[in-house]
Amino acid sequence: MIRLMRAAVVVLAAALALPTAALPTAALAQTTTTTTAPGVQITPSLVQRDLANRDLTQKVTVTNNTDGPRQITVTVSGLGHDLDGTPQFVEPASIAANLRVDATSFLLQPGNSRELTVTARIPTSPPSLYGAVIAEFAVPGQQSGGAVESHTRVASLFLLRGPKPWTQTAEIADVGATPGGNGQPATVFATVVDTGNVHIRPSGTARISQNGTTLATVDLPAANVLPGFARRLSGTWTPPPGLTGAVQIDVTVHDPDATGSGTVTFTKGMAQVPGGKIVQIHTEPGPRVVTTVENTGTAPLRPAITVTASEGGGERARKVIVATTDLAPGARADYTWEPGLPDGLYTVKAELRQGNDLLDQGATGLRVGADPSTTRTHSSSNKAGAGGAAVVALVLVAGAIVLAVRRRRLRGQEPGLL
């Protein structure tokens, strides 16, 4: 009570002491008190802009909040994502000419910051640019080696759209549900493919029914999808414990509009779904692109892998590999493609499907031919054919998404996707 009375006195005193003139609008001293988290910081960590013109200059600050100096190496990568929206840094970056940084390597003392100037130029087509500025940091003079060598980095993501017109279109490539396990709710999802030329942020609802009776309606929250990529919009649902048989899921998505549907078989409240993962995309002299697939489901998997290589926004090569035999649960298999690409930098995307189910998606950068630059070389490079041979890159699929979607429209007439 005493504390409250004191507060009231303070408030009253403040009210009586108020000046009648407006407060000055300038010349107020600014004081910044910072509580720093240990480590190396990058800010802003996400730059999402719609530009009135095609050029952007953006400051990105790297700060060393450790207790010792750090050697910073700055690179640029392309940007993609997996079905869950986890960023994928596409390296080497085919967009490097459109996203530049004014520094590549410097020493940063404890407590110090370095402001980088990032310049972006959005191409005419597509009218968008997706990339990342990556700051890798290490203790100066630290030797590479050891059984397991750790590299650490922070990234600033750039999602840029240029002047309109844009093409904002979407298709739903897959609708399904995955069991939660251990009494957890099931995840109901719709895999939305951005078929336009800029990123989109769709949201929607899923109506779940059985034999014409609605069981539930699930919200699918909005998420960013980059052009050419697919992302699952997902919500949770607790199915009745005894639910058995085919369940229909009808999805409606907005911004942009799209619809889709799928059927999931349940057994005693548990969704029965196929599972598969791209565990590896690597290149070999040739060049050959090898995609390793693992059956992560509980039933045999007959995978179809679509690999595309694109350059400057245009698809340059594509391969659809359809397995001729089933993969047993837990088994892995390699699928190889020799694309015959001319020298250059490519963005490679791979999709893993079984029938109409899109199971996984990956992206990487691929260099075919010699690397003309003299940029940093780790003894452990992602580039294929280590040892001085021309780095070969490769890979997978792209327009496959469009192909798959188109074929999906024909579902029923064309059994067995792809």
Next chain:
Amino acid sequence: MKIRRTIATVTTAGAIVAATAAGLAPAAHASQNVDATLGSSVTLDATGATNVTGWALATTGANTTSGGTLGVSSNSPYTLSVTFDKTRMTEWDTTLGTPAYVASGKTLTSPLTVTPTRTGGTAPVPTLTAGAVSGTSTLLATGVGTGSDSYSLSLSQPTTIADSALTTGHTYHVVLTYTASSTLG
């Protein structure tokens, strides 16, 4: 992220009542607009994640060791991912002036896996174990809000009698790259 607030000088009900009771007119008040920007940021603390050296693998076994710790601080949702330069630990020649992979060198049969365990903070950790993935990101953790999170990393490298022993000066090697970034939103 922009925060806009209007700060009106204090006019609590209690103050007005008190001022009126005292025969005073209510105090005039001025307003002040305050605009401030707050940029998104991600910080990665890797002081606890050092190279693993001298890892003596058993001829047959699970071979688990600590990969150290990582800390992430962010004022927006973030992801922590790991990429591998090789899909399997690969023969590495330490006798060279600059150690390097051996051309067509031997590889271990099973992939290395990285398992994160949250040791503090608020981020949910996926139940999935990151496996060997070359060229693609593998999610280790997603932070859903602001604050700091810390993770302990466990490395597992299964071996069998089918995995070849190496000559002196050669080891099995792999590079892990941990990246902290914002989510795509």
